[in-house]
Amino acid sequence: MSTTEETQQLDSPLAPEWLTVPNDSNHLNPSIWAQGVSRSEAGEITVAGLPVSELAEQFGTPAYIVSEDHFRSRARAFRDAFNEAFASLCGGVDVYYAGKSFLCTEVAKWVAQEGLRLDTCSAGELALAARAGIDGSKLGLHGNNKSDSEINRALDMRVGRIVVDSLQELERVAEIARVRGVRAPILLRLTPGVHAETHEFIATAHEDQKFGLSMASVRSDTSPAEQAVATALGHPSLQLLGVHCHIGSQIFSPAGFALAAEKLLTFIASVRDLHGVSLKELDLGGGYGIAYTEVDHPQDPKELAKAMAEVVGKTCRQLGIDVPRISIEPGRAIVGSSTFTLYEIGTLKTIQVEHSGDVFERRYVSVDGGMSDNPRPVLYGAAYSAALASRRSDGPSVLSRVVGRHCESGDIVVKDTYLPSDLRPGDLIAVPGTGAYCWVLGSNYNYTPRPPVVAVSEGKARLIVRGETEEDLFLRDVSC
Numbered sequence: 001m002s003t004t005e006e007t008q009q010l011d012s013p014l015a016p017e018w019l020t021v022p023n024d025s026n027h028l029n030p031s032i033w034a035q036g037v038s039r040s041e042a043g044e045i046t047v048a049g050l051p052v053s054e055l056a057e058q059f060g061t062p063a064y065i066v067s068e069d070h071f072r073s074r075a076r077a078f079r080d081a082f083n084e085a086f087a088s089l090c091g092g093v094d095v096y097y098a099g100k101s102f103l104c105t106e107v108a109k110w111v112a113q114e115g116l117r118l119d120t121c122s123a124g125e126l127a128l129a130a131r132a133g134i135d136g137s138k139l140g141l142h143g144n145n146k147s148d149s150e151i152n153r154a155l156d157m158r159v160g161r162i163v164v165d166s167l168q169e170l171e172r173v174a175e176i177a178r179v180r181g182v183r184a185p186i187l188l189r190l191t192p193g194v195h196a197e198t199h200e201f202i203a204t205a206h207e208d209q210k211f212g213l214s215m216a217s218v219r220s221d222t223s224p225a226e227q228a229v230a231t232a233l234g235h236p237s238l239q240l241l242g243v244h245c246h247i248g249s250q251i252f253s254p255a256g257f258a259l260a261a262e263k264l265l266t267f268i269a270s271v272r273d274l275h276g277v278s279l280k281e282l283d284l285g286g287g288y289g290i291a292y293t294e295v296d297h298p299q300d301p302k303e304l305a306k307a308m309a310e311v312v313g314k315t316c317r318q319l320g321i322d323v324p325r326i327s328i329e330p331g332r333a334i335v336g337s338s339t340f341t342l343y344e345i346g347t348l349k350t351i352q353v354e355h356s357g358d359v360f361e362r363r364y365v366s367v368d369g370g371m372s373d374n375p376r377p378v379l380y381g382a383a384y385s386a387a388l389a390s391r392r393s394d395g396p397s398v399l400s401r402v403v404g405r406h407c408e409s410g411d412i413v414v415k416d417t418y419l420p421s422d423l424r425p426g427d428l429i430a431v432p433g434t435g436a437y438c439w440v441l442g443s444n445y446n447y448t449p450r451p452p453v454v455a456v457s458e459g460k461a462r463l464i465v466r467g468e469t470e471e472d473l474f475l476r477d478v479s480c
Helices: 003-009 052-059 068-090 105-113 123-131 148-156 167-180 224-234 255-275 301-319 332-338 376-380
Strands: 037-039 045-047 063-067 093-098 117-120 139-141 161-164 184-191 238-244 281-283 325-328 339-355 358-367 397-403 412-420 428-432 453-457 460-465
Touching: 045 052, 052 063, 052 339, 052 428, 052 453, 052 460, 063 068, 063 332, 068 093, 068 105, 068 301, 068 325, 068 332, 068 453, 105 117, 105 123, 105 460, 117 123, 123 139, 123 148, 139 148, 148 167, 161 167, 167 184, 167 224, 167 238, 184 224, 224 238, 224 255, 238 255, 255 281, 255 301, 332 339, 358 412, 376 412, 412 428
Parallel strands: 063 453, 093 117, 093 325, 117 139, 139 161, 161 184, 184 238, 238 281, 281 325, 358 397
Antiparallel strands: 037 045, 063 339, 339 358, 339 428, 397 412, 453 460
16 A cells, blocks of 8 residues: 555544544445345445446436335334333334325335334325325324314324324314314323433424423413313313323434433323323324434334333332323334435545645545435534445545535535545445435425435335426426
């Protein structure tokens, strides 16, 4: 190895402290990549035995490549782990897949086939659930600003529960149900004041944010949560099933979930004491993290389920209440690591960067996608990994930044990663962990067609969402 290569192999001072130079740039970390993803003898990344070059030739790039087997395996893992952990406490758990993370008709069918329920947040997601043939009783409807039409559609579909987010919405649901002559099944979304260790934009249980009914009493003897219970019990058109919370997303420590469970169970006990009513359901939300980089260490579903069951069981015994029916809402934890995005490299350039009185190099790797297919890095600095996908490389690793094709300096796909020095235009790059909040948050920025979604299982690939064409971009344009 030359002196230059030896220098390139060293940690760059421009890299974040957590990022290490890989011993082997061809290695695929199994905690980051979907099951069934590996390298062929020739060094090309394959999924379920299919080489990425064949997928690129058939479906084009960029493309989201989903391991159906991985998705289904993760769905079963949460279903089985939580049912087993809670079997002796409350007979089992209802697992609602959080459709907001990624949803299309085919994925909704997978959810139902694996025995999960579906959590929706809009009329469109309700319509998709109906299109997939999911029974309304297996659906939940979330949202902080549900329209009258969405509430009516939920009641038309006889959804299993409407998660009410505010006192005003509570009255709205009650009135709509009264006029229709039905009882609306509801959960009250509470904010327990638990500050999860995550990004501010995806932490949802602290007081100063848009979701839920606060459990804190500030200028009144009763909190908004307590007011909501009294109001709900006073409306014959409402069936108060229980309470709900969601403390945030991409969380690794079970401590926040445990504290939230304790607070909500204590609240349920106070409802019993004050109103003589035993609330039968408790939804502890989702937000379980996945591995995007080498420093992420998510918990196994069995460990999560065991820890949460121990807290719930112990707290209920201390409070002298029956264990309510528990439900959870994993989304990212099921779909996130099932998917990687496949890109083609277009151009490369090396930039000289001044740092600590010296000059260092950072290489920019431009690909044919970007913030239109993954806006998470520009939204809140989400970190990702990347790998050369179309071949093996024995070249030294150099600090690289994978960037998109859009007219924004913030259009970054992977801010910091080490990639082989011999990358060239036409190589394929794969970015893992793009199953959640990438396709669903995608856009047509710069009039860019959105990529296809390709499901791979048992050596076969098929489209489950076709890629957009230029004609698709003009379908809503009324000018001639």
